[in-house]
Amino acid sequence: MYKIVLMRHGESTWNLDNRFTGWTDVDLTEKGIAEARQAGKVLKEAGFSFDLAYTSVLKRAIRTLWLTMDEMDMMWLPVINDWRLNERHYGALQGLNKSETAAKYGDEQVLVWRRSYDTPPNPLPENDPRTSFGDPRYAGLQRSQIPLTECLKDTVERVMPAWDDTIAPAIRAGKRIIISAHGNSLRALIKMLDGISDADIVGLNIPNGQPLVYELDADLKPIKHYYLGDQSAIEAALQAVASQGKAK
Numbered sequence: 706m707y708k709i710v711l712m713r714h715g716e717s718t719w720n721l722d723n724r725f726t727g728w729t730d731v732d733l734t735e736k737g738i739a740e741a742r743q744a745g746k747v748l749k750e751a752g753f754s755f756d757l758a759y760t761s762v763l764k765r766a767i768r769t770l771w772l773t774m775d776e777m778d779m780m781w782l783p784v785i786n787d788w789r790l791n792e793r794h795y796g797a798l799q800g801l802n803k804s805e806t807a808a809k810y811g812d813e814q815v816l817v818w819r820r821s822y823d824t825p826p827n828p829l830p831e832n833d834p835r836t837s838f839g840d841p842r843y844a845g846l847q848r849s850q851i852p853l854t855e856c857l858k859d860t861v862e863r864v865m866p867a868w869d870d871t872i873a874p875a876i877r878a879g880k881r882i883i884i885s886a887h888g889n890s891l892r893a894l895i896k897m898l899d900g901i902s903d904a905d906i907v908g909l910n911i912p913n914g915q916p917l918v919y920e921l922d923a924d925l926k927p928i929k930h931y932y933l934g935d936q937s938a939i940e941a942a943l944q945a946v947a948s949q950g951k952a953k
């Protein structure tokens with residue numbers, strides 16, 4: 706049996722402002738920093754240790770990992786930064802306030818943009834200053850690999866090769882891993898791991914900064930999963946994420 710830990714970054718400045726974030730590289734708030742440190746404490750108390758970490762190339766996930774590892778006195782842990790673990794690209798919605806967008810277009814439309822499997826928001830125009838073309842962290846990619854928008858299906862299509870090519874082989878080789886990533890890149894991974902249907906994935910939300918343990922069998926199929934920490938706080942955090950896209 707293998708055990709891996711998935712964790713969404715702590716609260717970011719744009720989570721606090723309730724803005725669509727996607728590939729925008731915003732940092733953690735003070736609360737996000739505290740959540741990341743608390744995650745480290747909880748993991749340490751539960752006896753976890755790791756051989757390898759995976760994260761995205763976005764600082765909210767990277768810093769969450771650093772802070773969690775600092776609490777565990779494991780700053781030495783090897784880290785693989787993989788752009789394929791980035792948040793789902795939110796297209797032209799990036800930067801807009803979620804409640805204001807719901808007031809303008811309706812809660813249902815915003816739910817489709819936030820949670821549907823295959824409906825992407827409108828893309829960023831190619832010449833929009835918010836695109837990631839020219840950003841040195843993506844210098845190794847083809848232009849066609851740098852999204853202008855994504856639906857969850859598109860995110861699954863880049864997260865899965867990261868799982869198949871690097872993460873799954875490391876787990877099979879006996880490495881104890883932690884993945885510090887994002888709400889929707891983790892939804893993509895969990896959809897695949899648990900075989901969640903396109904319809905049911907709409908209801909899956911991931912709270913900030915809470916370690917989520919997956920126990921996997923020899924074929925890397927999930928046996929069970931559970932959040933570590935205060936279960937009622939986690940439930941409240943899940944409901945709060947679900948409500949972010951409502952007008953009121």
Ligand SMILES: O=C(O)[C@@H](CO)OP(=O)(O)O
Nearest residue numbers: 724725726727792819888
């Ligand atoms: O804005 C985003 O990029 C994501 C994660 O914070 O938000 P949502 O939960 O609306 O998909």
